[in-house]
Amino acid sequence: MSFLKDNASIPDAGRRPPLGELLVGRDLVSKDQLKQALEYQEQRGHKKLLGEVLVDMNFVTDQQVLEVLAEAYGVPFATETTRLADPKVVELLPREFLEEHKVLPLFLVRGVLTVAVSEPANLFLIEEIERQTGYEIQIVAVTAQEIEASLRAYLPSANVFVIDDIYEDIDDADFSVIEGQVTELADLEEVAGHSPVVKLVNFLVYSAVQDGASDIHIEPDDHHLRVRYRVDGRLFEKLTPPHQMHPAITSRIKIMSNLDISERRVPQDGDIHVLMEGRPIDLRVSTMPGKFGEKTVIRIIDNRNAIVSLDKLGFSAPMFEAWKGVINHPNGVVLVTGPTGSGKSTTLYSVLTMVNAEHHNLSTVEDPIEANLPGVNQSQVNEKAGFTFAGALRALLRQDPDILMVGEVRDAETSAIVTQAALTGHLVFSTLHTNDAPSAVTRLVNIGIEPYLVAATLRGVLAQRLVRKICPHCKESFEPDAITREAVEDVCGPFESLYHGLGCARCRGTGFAGRIGIFELLVPDEHFLAAVAGGANLQELREILARNGWATLRDDGMEKVRNGLTTSEEVFYVTVT
Secondary structure, eight states, X not given: OOXXXXXXXXXXXXXXXXXXXXXHHTTXXXXXXXXXXXXXXXXXXXXXXXXXXXXXXXXXXXXXXXHHHHHHHTOOBOOOHHHHOOHHHHTTSOHHHHHHHTEEEEXXXXXXXXXXXXXXXXXXHHHHHHHHHXXXXXXXXXXXXXXXXXXXXXXXXXXXXXXXXXXXXXXXXXXXXXXXXXXXXXXXXXXXXXXXXXXXHHHHHHHHHXXXXXXXEEEEETTEEEXXXXXXXXXXXXXXXXXXXXXXXXXXXXXXXXXXXXXXXXXXXXXXXXXETTEEEEEXXXXXXXXXXXXXXXXXXXXXXXXXXXXXXXXXXXXXXXXXXXXXXXXXXXXXXXXXXXXXXXXHHHHHHHHOOTTOOEEEEESSOOSOOTTOEEEEOBGGGTBOHHHHHHHHTTSOOSEEEESOOXXXXXXXXXXXXXXXXXXXXXXXXXXXXXXXXXXXXXXXXXXXXXXXXXXXXXXXXXXXEEOTTSEEEEOOOHHHHHHHHHHHOOOSOEEEEOOOTTTTTSSEEEEEEEEEEEOOOHHHHHHHHTTOXXXXXXXXXXXXXXXXXXXXXXXXXXXXXXXXXXXXXXXXX
């Protein structure tokens, strides 16, 4: 969302209170939070407007900021614009204009066109809408995110396929070959190329990307076939195609990913590269033999979502500053830990984007490469060809690197080379699969690194999880039960109420939309490093951190619960005590 300067392009703007004063007056932010945001804004040379800074610091939501601005400008604030818009009126402006300026024509009454805008003070934009439509314009303020969602609803891509139409095109003869014992490869290829199957596979990929899914699961059962998407970390059933389509769907996906369609007894892995609305989407395909046929899982790697600005991942302001200090070390090892799907790669890509500079040679060894990073030398592991993490690292150290990123420290050989690289003046980023930050230390020791070498090279460990964010469209406050209130107050102190999502069409009735990170950051001091070098066990390391008031993953999660970003159930689900 674009937040306007308090007085930009508004008549009599001098009489309007500043945005910060308005937010404090409505108890949306405290004076202390406003002071932090202003200091943060000043330190960065006012590159972001105050509203954007407050949202980035998780003090308010973009909807709250826009609602306050709308009130100050005397402009109505609206939600649920999808229900308000007249489809014929939406077409009054070109699609490119609507998407570029985040505007949505809603309805036309007696020559007055009502338009939803995300910048209620942009008079130049309003004049341009008047010029292009020829109507008098009345505006309402709507968040950019809601306008984008409404535009997707009213301006679907030409590549969208209607499932009912696809089913109607299916002829039983299309599957007569598959129902028997298929021995001819050409027959299977022919069926996989039939239009209904092609349309269905295209639809599955397209709709999964549109829904923000990370994975597509195509799962056969006895006389039943279901397709599930993983959205915001949770699986939900998308559709149930006819069971007889399963072999043809699987074969079509195999053909697209250059896999052997005649081999159904062993797992296979492949890649598909597609263009969707002009942007590249990478698909990682995995097939697995099962009792009722092959299960197929497609991992969606959308470069649009792979690289996120580091300050938008969900760090609190103090942790963000501490993390920047860690990643700007001249040498050493920096680790990001967490289970699969916790956002480690996204964090590391954000870090590399921030530290990338013309005078640095940045190189990575990944499996797989999930996004293209301009200015970074990226290498893909190929273990079948003998190109392992360890082998790639040895080669990279002869390439005069400054900063290295290793996809994962998996074994003693890789960890030894990482440690040696850190000792010889390189800064190395990598990941580990551990439950929390202190466990990374003992994990390195268990892999085979001497404790004194861990102490000599470790600069920081960031543990993280992803929790679902409350849907802004159906968010409401509620009074928590005594146990939840106590759990939150133990970390954050007293509060008035918490928030949850009621469930709406925008969030598929879940009450959640999108995800945000919760973090714990371990920046070892001399006392901690001395304990590591002395061979302290995990419990002893945790006790040292606890005495220093160290904030855990759950602590950070509860702060986000109090700030109305997620729910306590989400935090309990992804963290352990």
